[in-house]
Amino acid sequence: MSIYEPEEEKQYSSMGIVRLKMVDKNSKLGKYLLAKKNKQYDSLNYFSFLSGAGYSAANISDNNYTGYNAFLKFMFPFSQDYNWFYGVGVRYQNLSFNNNSKINSNSDINFNSFQTGLDLAYFFKTSLIDFVLNPFAYFGFYNSLTRTITQSDGTTITAAPSIMNHISLGANANVLFKTSHFYFGPGVSYSTSYLQFNNYQDDNGVSYNGISNFYKSWSLNFTLGCYL
Numbered sequence: 001m002s003i004y005e006p007e008e009e010k011q012y013s014s015m016g017i018v019r020l021k022m023v024d025k026n027s028k029l030g031k032y033l034l035a036k037k038n039k040q041y042d043s044l045n046y047f048s049f050l051s052g053a054g055y056s057a058a059n060i061s062d063n064n065y066t067g068y069n070a071f072l073k074f075m076f077p078f079s080q081d082y083n084w085f086y087g088v089g090v091r092y093q094n095l096s097f098n099n100n101s102k103i104n105s106n107s108d109i110n111f112n113s114f115q116t117g118l119d120l121a122y123f124f125k126t127s128l129i130d131f132v133l134n135p136f137a138y139f140g141f142y143n144s145l146t147r148t149i150t151q152s153d154g155t156t157i158t159a160a161p162s163i164m165n166h167i168s169l170g171a172n173a174n175v176l177f178k179t180s181h182f183y184f185g186p187g188v189s190y191s192t193s194y195l196q197f198n199n200y201q202d203d204n205g206v207s208y209n210g211i212s213n214f215y216k217s218w219s220l221n222f223t224l225g226c227y228l
């Protein structure tokens with residue numbers, strides 16, 4: 001007993017197989033091109049560099065300080081996940097407080113802090129904008145606090161305690177617009193810091209109480225950066 005397959009059906013069957021092979025080949029080619037495109041896109045985000053500066057404010061021992069800050073951050077991705085980044089950063093803050101409540105003298109306090117530490121960041125990416133949440137932990141490696149008292153006769157008295165510890169924990173939030181390989185956009189920052197220094201005296205031997213407590217600070221920044 002033999003099975004007869006008409007010539008037309010053979011031809012139709014062979015055309016169907018060829019067509020299926022073409023579809024499968026095109027599917028593989030599409031997946032390859034998509035993977036290559038994603039790889040090129042990912043390579044543009046392998047390394048991020050962020051810098052910025054802006055306005056700062058803090059409340060230290062019930063005194064309101066204002067000033068400015070500047071920062072640099074170098075960010076690297078976690079393995080193949082190009083949304084989570086880790087890195088290192090440095091930050092500088094200059095904060096001042098002016099007390100005009102005294103009748104016979106003015107007291108100015110200037111607080112400078114250079115800090116470095118670790119950053120963790122999540123990049124929520126779109127085609128034009130990246131939304132970034134960036135927790136950080138910084139340690140003050142160089143800090144100075146100078147109290148300057150200007151008396152009514154114009155003479156000045158200074159005092160500068162030695163700062164023992166300055167540690168900051170906080171987070172930045174940024175909206176970064178992308179053009180070519182560059183970032184730019186606004187950001188806000190909030191942190192809680194621990195500041196410690198002992199009692200100290202000024203040039204005339206007047207004693208002042210030290211500080212060993214936490215203080216809050218916040219800032220508004222404009223950020224510039226690039227991604228490679």
